[in-house]
Amino acid sequence: MPRKKNTVVTTLIDVGNIKSIKQGIDSMERLADGLKHLNKLVATPLRINIKAKVMVPMLKELRHYPGRPHHPLRWKSNKQRRYVMAMLREIGQEDGYKRTYALARGWRYDITTLSNGSMVMRVWNEAESKNPFTGVKTKYEPFVQGSIGLGQSKTSAARYRAPIQPFHQDTGWPEAQPIVAKYTQIAREETVWIYIVRLTALAKRGK
Secondary structure, three states: OOOOOOOOOOOOOOOOOHHHHHHHHHHHHHHHHHHHHHHHHHHHHHHHHHHHHHHHHHHHHHOOOOOOOOOOOOOOOHHHHHHHHHHHHHOOOOOOOOOOOHHHHOEEEEEEEOOOOOEEEEEEEOOEEEOOOOOOEEEOHHHHHOOOOOOOOHHHHHHHHOOOOHHHHHHOOOOHHHHHHHHHHHHHHHHHHHHHHHHHHHHHHHO
16 A cells, blocks of 8 residues: 555464464453453442442331231132132141241342342342241242243233232232332343443543
8 A cells, every 4th residue: 555645554363374363352351351340340339339329228118017917808700819828827836937038138139249240130039938848949929929030021021920829919919020020120221320430430540
C-alpha cells in the first residue's frame, strides 16, 4: 500500500506472522487479568448493594405470614383431607395445626464468585417437614408458596403454581415465583450498573 503524506498506516495484526499473533494473545491475557482485578473491586460493593436493594426486601415479601386459615378448608381431594387429618392426629395437633414459622426462616440466598469471575446468585428454601408415619423429611415450600424458577411464559407460571394447595391459596400465602423473578431482575440491573460505574472510574483513572 503506497504511503500518503500526513497519513499513518500500521498493521494491527498480521495473521500470517506468529509473533504478531502472540502479541494479540498477550494483549488479551492482559485484558483478562484486568477484568479479574475489576471483579475483586466490584465483589464487595456488589454484595452490599444486592443485600440492601434485593435480598432484604425480597426476603421480607417471601417471609410474609398471612392470617388464620379460611374455613371451611378447600381441599384438593377427600383423600388429601383424610391424610392430613391423620397426620395432625399423629402429631397431637388434631385441634388445628400450630405454626412453627419454619417456612419463613427457611428462605436463603447466597452470591458466589466462580473461578472465571462470574457472579451467581442463588435463592432457595430449606424448610422440611417430617412425615410422622415414615420419618421421611421433605421440602414443603412448593405446596404452600409454589415452585420457583425464572421462566416468564404462561406455561411456566402455571407449572410453578401447580403444587400450591387450595387452602393455602385461600389463606393468602404470597406466591414465591413472581417475587423471586422480580428481585432477580433487579439484581441483574444493579450488577450491570455497578460494573459500569467501576469501569468508568477505572477509565478516568487511567487517563
